[in-house]
Amino acid sequence: MLIGDGFFQLTAQELSTVLRQGLTPVIILVHHDGYTVERGILGADASYNNIATWRYDRLVEAFDPQNLAITAKADTEDTLAAALNTARSNRDRLVFIEAVMERLDAPESLVKPGKAFAAADYHHALVS
Numbered sequence: 001m002l003i004g005d006g007f008f009q010l011t012a013q014e015l016s017t018v019l020r021q022g023l024t025p026v027i028i029l030v031h032h033d034g035y036t037v038e039r040g041i042l043g044a045d046a047s048y049n050n051i052a053t054w055r056y057d058r059l060v061e062a063f064d065p066q067n068l069a070i071t072a073k074a075d076t077e078d079t080l081a082a083a084l085n086t087a088r089s090n091r092d093r094l095v096f097i098e099a100v101m102e103r104l105d106a107p108e109s110l111v112k113p114g115k116a117f118a119a120a121d122y123h124h125a126l127v128s
């Protein structure tokens with residue numbers, strides 16, 4: 001399961017439910033410091049697109065008194081590959097991977113619509 005840090009901060013308590021139900025997903029949290037999809041439309045550096053920095057691994061710990069989950073942090077391709085390997089060999093555990101990325105690092109499929117929204121909503125010039 002993939003989730004951005006922005007939406008995770010709106011739904012974080014559901015991690016507790018997932019653990020209570022004994023579910024064992026692989027959760028990849030994209031930690032890129034805010035509302036990247038919104039930054040692509042308006043206010044790339046605006047404070048309204050910023051969010052608090054959380055210690056996500058500690059949050060998982062707080063929801064997990066029985067130590068059912070595994071957490072990993074990845075900030076390079078190699079550390080991500082290692083974290084995914086950990087997930088592969090622990091199918092019976094919830095694995096929470098915090099993938100650290102640059103704020104504006106987004107696929108073209110997100111960047112392009114952002115520019116189109118800005119053009120439509122705010123009359124910004126559409127530069128492809």
Ligand SMILES: Cc1ncc(C[n+]2csc(CCOP(=O)(O)OP(=O)(O)O)c2C)c(N)n1
Pocket residue numbers: 003004005006007008010030032034035036037038
């Ligand atoms: C309840 C609610 N509040 C606000 C929004 C507006 N909104 C759309 S995308 C987004 C940012 C999501 O951030 P994140 O999950 O980190 O994904 P990213 O765009 O950064 O990849 C927000 C705030 C929304 N869709 N729903």
